Amino acid sequence: MIKRWLHKQVHAQVSIAPLVTFRFLFGLIMFISITRFYLKGWIEAQYINPDLHFKYFGFYWIPDLSSMGYYVMFGLIALSSLGIAFGALYRISTVVFFLAFTYMELVDATYYLNHYYFVSLVGLILIFLPAHRQHSIDALSGLTKRVSKVSAATISLLKFQLGLVYFLAGVAKLNADWLLEAMPLAIWLPAQAHLPIIGELMTFKATAFAFSWAGAAYDLAIPFVLLSARLRWGGYAAVIAFHLMTWSFFQIGMFPFIMIGATLIFFSSDFHLKMQSHFGLKQGAFNAVENRIPVFALNILTVFFAFQVLFPFRYLMYSGNPYWTEQGFRFGWRVMLIEKAGYAQFKVSDEGGNELWVDNSDFLTAVQEKMLSTQPDLMLQYADHLKTHYEAQGVSNATVKADVHVTFNGRPSQPFIDPTVDLAELDDNWGEKAWILPLALERG
Amino acid sequence: MRQGLFIVGLVVWGYSLQSCKGDDPKPQEEDFDRSAMFQNLASNVILPAYNSFAEKLTSFQLAFDAYKGEASASNLEVLRSAFDQAYLSWQQCAPYEFGPAANVGLRLTINTFPADTDRVHTLVGMEDYDLALSTNSAAKGLPALDFVLYQLNPDRLGDALVQEFIQRNLTLMSLALTSVEADWKDAYQDEFQTNLGSDVGSSLGSFVNAINQDFEVLKNANVGIPLGKKTLGVIQPEKVEALFSAQSIPLLIQHLESLKAAFNGNTGLGLDDHLDALDATYGTQSLSDAIQMGFDVAIASAEAIDGKLFDAIEQTPSQVEDLHTKLQSLVVLLKTDMPSQLGVQITYQDNDGD
Structure with a gap:
């Protein structure tokens, strides 16, 4: 039949x-x-x-x-x-x-x-x-x-x-x-x-x-x-x-x-x-x-x-809430499912431990900055770009870390990634991004 | 027909499920009147700020006229004090760089700092120049006058060319401000009070974005850059606001107070009430309380800085660090939690959807 x-x-x-x-x-x-x-x-x-x-x-x-x-x-x-x-x-x-x-x-x-x-x-x-x-x-x-x-x-x-x-x-x-x-x-x-x-x-x-x-x-x-x-x-x-x-x-x-x-x-x-x-x-x-x-x-x-x-x-394949970590998020018909706002600040340090905070608007448009602030794979690419940029400016052995806070579907803003990880050192791959912090705070 | 009933059935099912959870179907926004909020912001916050700044500029002009009449030490004192008052008053207008103010670039005209003092030096020796040129973008407005009134040898204030420079700047600022006030009263106020959506370009979107942009300016230009946050920790105290009149701290406190007033709508309806009507929470407290507290903590930190900001950056940087940290924490609430709860997009560009 x-x-x-x-x-x-x-x-x-x-x-x-x-x-x-x-x-x-x-x-x-x-x-x-x-x-x-x-x-x-x-x-x-x-x-x-x-x-x-x-x-x-x-x-x-x-x-x-x-x-x-x-x-x-x-x-x-x-x-x-x-x-x-x-x-x-x-x-x-x-x-x-x-x-x-x-x-x-x-x-x-x-x-x-x-x-x-x-x-x-x-x-x-x-x-x-x-x-x-x-x-x-x-x-x-x-x-x-x-x-x-x-x-x-x-x-x-x-x-x-x-x-x-x-x-x-x-x-x-x-x-x-x-x-x-x-x-x-x-x-x-x-x-x-x-x-x-x-x-x-x-x-x-x-x-x-x-x-x-x-x-x-x-x-x-x-x-x-x-x-x-x-x-x-x-x-x-x-x-x-x-x-x-x-x-x-x-x-x-x-x-x-x-x-x-x-x-x-x-x-x-x-x-x-x-x-x-x-x-x-x-x-x-x-x-x-x-x-x-x-x-x-x-x-x-x-x-x-x-x-x-x-x-x-x-x-x-990944742990955690895919709507929070955005691992395996794209190409999955996840339409209109998340309300997110993020604030991402990148910190570049030289080998002497001197730090500078990046003004994202020097490198990115407002829309790019918005997307960057909630999407981990974009952060890796950005960190690479910053490392290249600042090393060309004379910052020796630059490390790039980020302080990122994200709100997700009405939950209070919370730290999104591990602020101690040098993102410039990491390459993207299919593996788990262990440096994404788990969703901790629930709505009040 | 049957399909229609099917859809209706689904909707009813959704409703009944909600009642099963035991919540009363009460409105989330207890009849929050966005239009009334914008009305309050326009009539009781924004326009009075412009009005007050206009008055201070008028006093400044009067003091300047008096000084031109008689270049006495006491008249100089009055002139400087009128300038200080005008600078303080500007801080109340700073958060509202949207609509008419954005159209004329009010912030850039009035307060682009640090001033390019070499350029100001050149201009006060020139017969003819155009302050609107981009080469003079950092040689005008309040920061340029800060240099002329406080750093230039006071004897030179009698020079016709120096007086011409002061007058040109006063006129430039007054004209820009007058046009912004006129635009608000003629047309924009109506638009502001009736454009009630939350998309890009709506009043809520413009207002929330403007506050956030101004907050970034304050965090970076007033504190971060002088503190070496963009220069691998190499401090640049000479980049503080109002370097020569040395009133950076009072200006910064006033600026924070103004942003807080923008958030609160002074004593009337503001974003705080809007968030409360949405039951927006942050941990165990309401989001509006968390933001209020963020402002209070930052203001207290600024008040705790000893002496001039210039000196504190060199001598007691930990105090300024503390202020920077407090500003960082607050900006997270303003840029993520607040717009997210309000359903406002923090982008300056329309987009093609999801």
Whole structure:
């Protein structure tokens, strides 16, 4: 039974229409998103202005670019987004989009966002999908042969990717702070108390609990709700309501719109065909070549998704609360789960024991300093940078220690790392960062 | 329809779970009125600070006019005292470098220290110059006058060029201050009292960030740098605020008092009340009490310093160390606990989300 269902999800020949909608909306929203990024001056603020860029572990080799280089890179992302939307030079566009977007992500770990990771994953998937084989410039110009049917796998795997994101985000919410303390929503919602009508409601702790539990239930349930033909419309209404609400409450940029657009993939072929014919895109009758998905492709897909399922749980290798230590925190769909504020002061000493306190603003932008003050791996990179900088200034055998205090989900601020450890001496690796102090103080 | 009920059911479930925990569903913020807090801050804290500084600048101008009329020792005494009062009064305005003050760069105009005394020397011998140029950025405002009034040979105060320099600085400061006051009254006060969110650019965000930035200036420029915190322990006492009039300690105490008043909203609604309404705690005490105590402890430490700050850095550095430590502890509360409990972002830039 399951085998038959699975076979259908992979090998059945289905309409290409959902892929066309997906391709168009994804490309368009990414184009808007990139244009917005440029208009807000963030290319300059986030990439060009900083003297130092923090890297992800394993990606220290990613080079920084000149300011012209960054603009070119963003231009490539914008162009290739349009290429994806309209199916123009689709293969090239998807490859360029994936590489350029992922590169910009890797340049500076300061700006890590779950939704950037999501965009990279979808970008990678799109390279291999035949989403341009109808209603595209490539098809119109004869660059590719039109098809009206594709293997169901091409659509199923996008559904699976989306479902995985929601479900794992739901799993990440199953922690004591979120469920038993309604943190951090109990802090964030009262900050909206000034809103008309609903503002008053935001001040009740019960509201934070309701939102927390409903949020977790939503994330865990929505993939299955959207898969069910009977529940789909209601589920999609919930998708819109949920994302618009988070968008209006929090500063989360374009992510809600990406999800609202992307989840349309769950709708039936008929729905997409109707919608497209509404916009004058008629379904042509093209001879469908049965294109079976090769076995090796399925194997690669299995590895790809197995990685995504397992990688978020690498935090289990480490002791302590992953939301406090941030070990194994990233790439795990831990969205909106922590309210943290940190204050990090770095102390450089020479071999004679003379000390100086670093003014972080001499080296970092405000956003970098904020991220640095709660993220241990960035502290290691920063300490290396400081050692190099001050030794070039004549400080002999510089050691770099840090006094860091962090508040976490409403707990009082407390020391975050061991202030006696020379951070410049340590290299980042997969091992436990024993110099992160355990979470000691609980809320009063 | 059924799905809608499902969602509603979840919400109700969330509520009932809360009641199971036995808490009354009482508002977390006991109807805290953010707008009233901003109104109090504007009308009873910030604008009076500007107003008082404007008055002190006027007195300074009058004393200067009197001195130009008759360059007597007693008139010099009055002039210096009027200057000291103006410097003290500036400390009340220092925390509010946001909105109109940030637009004109009020702090940089009024109080960029240490003064570039070589440059001031040059300027007081020149016929024509523009104080707004970046080469003169550390040769103007109160620190430049501190040098001219207290360090320059008093005989030179009769020079037309020196008097011109004093007058230009008085005018520069008055104009900057007048424009800030006018901007507040014309438009910004309304905006300040009605922009009630907590995101970047909201009144709460701007206010909390401004206090924190000013606190950093105080900790680093007034204490840390002279104490050698940026120079491997090599002290730089010549970098203290108001080096020549030697009133660094009273100014520093006033500065701390002003930051405390900014936090408390003087006697009216302030961030302390906001934190209390949120039940923000720090260990066994309320967060607002912890911050009050942090200010009191730092002020007491500053008061305990013997003599001039310049001398203390050289002779009794442990006293100044103590002050620095107290400031460090307080800054943690102001920069992490307070904004976190208020749900305010301590960044100066918008971002793309989570």
